[in-house]
Amino acid sequence: MAKVENKPKMVSLFSGCGGLDLGFETAGFNIIWANDFDSDAQAVYKLNFGKIDGRDILDVSEDEIPDCDILTAGFPCQPFSSAGNRKGVHDSRGMLYKECLRIIEKKMPKVIVFENVRGLLSTKYIDGRKLVDVIVEDLSTMNNVGYNVDYKLINASDYGVPQNRQRVLFVGIRKDLGINFAFPEKQEKKGLTLENILNIPQGVKNQVDWPLSPQALEMITYIPEGGSWKDVPYEHLAPRFKKIRDNMKKYHSPNFYRRFARNEICGTMTASAQPENCGIVHPTENRRFTIREVARIQTFPDDFIFIDDTARNITAMYKVLGNAVPVKMANAIALAIKQQVFKGDENNEYR
Numbered sequence: 001m002a003k004v005e006n007k008p009k010m011v012s013l014f015s016g017c018g019g020l021d022l023g024f025e026t027a028g029f030n031i032i033w034a035n036d037f038d039s040d041a042q043a044v045y046k047l048n049f050g051k052i053d054g055r056d057i058l059d060v061s062e063d064e065i066p067d068c069d070i071l072t073a074g075f076p077c078q079p080f081s082s083a084g085n086r087k088g089v090h091d092s093r094g095m096l097y098k099e100c101l102r103i104i105e106k107k108m109p110k111v112i113v114f115e116n117v118r119g120l121l122s123t124k125y126i127d128g129r130k131l132v133d134v135i136v137e138d139l140s141t142m143n144n145v146g147y148n149v150d151y152k153l154i155n156a157s158d159y160g161v162p163q164n165r166q167r168v169l170f171v172g173i174r175k176d177l178g179i180n181f182a183f184p185e186k187q188e189k190k191g192l193t194l195e196n197i198l199n200i201p202q203g204v205k206n207q208v209d210w211p212l213s214p215q216a217l218e219m220i221t222y223i224p225e226g227g228s229w230k231d232v233p234y235e236h237l238a239p240r241f242k243k244i245r246d247n248m249k250k251y252h253s254p255n256f257y258r259r260f261a262r263n264e265i266c267g268t269m270t271a272s273a274q275p276e277n278c279g280i281v282h283p284t285e286n287r288r289f290t291i292r293e294v295a296r297i298q299t300f301p302d303d304f305i306f307i308d309d310t311a312r313n314i315t316a317m318y319k320v321l322g323n324a325v326p327v328k329m330a331n332a333i334a335l336a337i338k339q340q341v342f343k344g345d346e347n348n349e350y351r
Contacts, residue, residue, distance in 0.1 A: 008110075011065055011070070012073075019300065065103055071112050075116065116168050118168055158187060169183075173341060209289065229255075269297055272318075273319070
């Protein structure tokens with residue numbers, strides 16, 4: 001009789017549209033419960049995975065969440081992002097990691113994974129300590145058992161993602177397992193330039209873009225491949241850009257309207273999808289990247305479906321994609337966790 005493989009059971013908090021979940025699922029994890037409050041993310045998740053709990057996590061009791069072997073959480077990053085106001089823990093969303101701790105304390109899974117923006121590393125807790133130190137201490141001392149916690153600032157392009165996207169990852173392994181997590185080795189950056197990912201076949205869905213404003217469209221006509229707003233003649237700049245150009249030192253020489261070249265790795269995709277905030281402009285065509293092109297930059301497979309039947313849905317898909325964890329980065333971490341924690345357990349019941 002063939003042995004039945006029992007995959008590690010995973011609970012996913014702040015799941016978004018499912019980038020992290022897909023990376024773990026393809027590594028052999030079984031997602032048994034997922035949650036996200038954002039309706040656009042929920043809609044995409046349901047299309048590709050099925051059921052997701054759409055309640056605010058504050059309204060979810062620990063007893064309603066099933067026992068699991070691993071818990072992942074991409075709690076809201078905007079409070080810690082350099083693109084936002086950087087209110088950190090003083091923003092109500094910045095304390096949502098405490099909700100993760102509440103659930104972890106009840107479930108005590110073998111492994112926990114947190115993902116967030118690099119700004120979290122410089123965020124202070126309400127008592128003046130570094131937030132990262134507070135998170136590590138909270139996890140290390142939990143339930144008199146605790147977790148061995150390692151965290152690292154990683155670049156998604158080191159793990160097969162065609163995007164220079166820096167994120168902080170925390171991996172905690174329950175201390176009674178006697179394991180300290182080792183982050184996977186960096187991979188060679190082969191085939192990650194835009195020219196390798198923009199060759200999308202006809203028939204693949206979601207090849208639609210969000211039209212640029214007339215002002216933005218006029219500006220990008222003057223920006224060459226590999227250039228930025230600094231290439232736009234002064235007389236064609238909007239008044240606010242002329243103000244910045246007049247005093248570049250004061251504004252720290254911002255690199256707005258970056259048009260990455262085909263032989264470059266793309267920059268970070270953001271939820272706003274605005275040329276001022278990310279390299280969303282196509283290398284050779286005067287438009288934003290399409291939804292599918294952004295999905296490829298975030299390493300979602302072409303059969304992962306997004307919703308583009310209305311103008312509102314199109315802009316919403318840029319948001320959920322910008323907030324997503326790149327699939328291949330998630331998969332690299334998932335494979336390392338499986339190898340280090342669950343190796344040899346495929347035919348055993350977990351927990």
